Amino acid sequence: MNWINLTEEAQLEEINKNSAVKPQVIFKHSTRCSISKTAWNRVEKSDNLPDADYYYLDLITYRDISNKIPEIYGIEHESPQVIVIKDGKASYDADHFDITVDDLSEAIA
Template sequence: MNWNPLTSIDQLEEINTLSQTQPVVIFKHSTRCSISAASLSRLERKWDLQKAGDVKTYFLDLIAYREVSNKIAELYGVDHQSPQVLIIQNGKSIYDNSHFGISFDEIVENIKPVSA
């Protein structure tokens, strides 16, 4: 799995632009939480590049970059959770889940085709 580090609020504008042409997944991870570590490990073990298709993945260490996490909650209208996964398409969160609800299969099921 190829994570892109999400470390600044400015990257959210890039994510919104990118999400116009390809789905973006953001994984918000707490380095202090065993559930977060377990959810991340489970997602990475299950991740299938072929099934995921043209998804760009971002990883947020929300302990180190809490202001980015807060901005994600505000920008996409989702309650903060940890761990949490969001799918961003067309500049909007079309799906989010947290804790052990995070599942590769659900992520793939909720990705919408990008209209040309």
Template sequence: MGIFNKLFSGKEGNEPKKEKTTFLNWLPLTSLEQLEDIKKQSETESILIFKHSTRCGISSMVIKQFEKLFTEDHKNLKVYYLDLLNYRNISDEVGYQFQVMHQSPQLLVIKNGVSVHNASHYDITLIDLSRFI
């Protein structure tokens, strides 16, 4: 396909690719102690936890679409990334502390120490992030 693009577009194809600016800054969730920090932070702002399975095709597609939801307006949202395969004990504790049944992928929104919203699978891609700014 690349050769046809060069032939018919009149371009050499050596134009620099534009890098997409991302406004999502993942914070790794790797210790149980961070859950207390998340609760504390959630007293003044919404905190998001994204639970991701690196072996799940749906989770891989959803995380890519989730990242595309972020605009400059959302750049200050704190989003914790939880690798379910490496930190299953933390995932279990997230479910227990925030009273949300485990799903994968899953997004929790924490405000004032409790989960005020959660979504799983493709429902994550339908979330209006502006609600949580």
């Protein structure tokens, strides 16, 4: 899977714009958390996720971007967290062990 590193706040505007064309997925990952590592591995190892742009956010390194996401999308911050953006809105989010490939696939489709 090709992940786009989310490292600049300006990318959030790009995500909003592109979400009108195809789903955008943000995976907020805490590199210090074993639960986050488990959730990341589930998603990363999947080879059958639908077409979307997939963004990876290291929320420890890019805390400012992580903090901006709840402001923009009106969702509560969690870690780990996966968010699907469609038409400029968070259409789905899941956190911790609720992050599953099946649910994510359904939300993207």
